[in-house]
Amino acid sequence: MTVVVLSVVPEKLRGDLTRWLMEISPGVYVGFVTARLRERLWARIVSLSGTGRAIMVYTARNEQRLEFKVCRHQWEPVDLDGVTLMRRPGDPDAPSAPSHRGWSAAAKRRRFGGR
Numbered sequence: 001m002t003v004v005v006l007s008v009v010p011e012k013l014r015g016d017l018t019r020w021l022m023e024i025s026p027g028v029y030v031g032f033v034t035a036r037l038r039e040r041l042w043a044r045i046v047s048l049s050g051t052g053r054a055i056m057v058y059t060a061r062n063e064q065r066l067e068f069k070v071c072r073h074q075w076e077p078v079d080l081d082g083v084t085l086m087r088r089p090g091d092p093d094a095p096s097a098p099s100h101r102g103w104s105a106a107a108k109r110r111r112f113g114g115r
Contacts (some may be wrong), residue, residue: 002038002058004029004045008102009052046071 004017006027015025020041021029026100033041038058045054060067068077068084075086 002031002041002056004034005055005057006028006045006049007053008109009045009049009054013048016044016048017041042069 002021006014006017006029015024017023017029020033020037023029027032037056038056045056048105049071050067051072054071055073055075058067058069059065061089062084064084065080066084068086070076075088077084077085
């Protein structure tokens with residue numbers, strides 16, 4: 001099973017994908033294709049997408065039984081101990097979260113019996 005999600009791509013690419021996959025919602029394509037065709041479809045999606053974004057999810061022989069491919073998207077696949085998760089990279093301009101050091105007030109009351 002292969003699922004392709006497209007956003008802000010040319011109409012030519014959308015029409016081209018309907019040859020092999022079924023469009024179940026605007027920009028969402030689903031179907032069964034061989035591994036060779038899937039790789040060629042992904043190369044075609046990347047080359048014709050322009051400035052658009054694309055995500056492909058397909059079945060694989062791993063623990064999760066899924067594999068992800070991402071093209072110019074805000075989410076990126078990250079492998080954590082053999083499990084692939086999708087992560088949104090942090091904004092480099094955003095201030096980092098303050099580090100909380102020491103004990104919280106509740107922990108102090110519980111641990112030390114103080115108020």
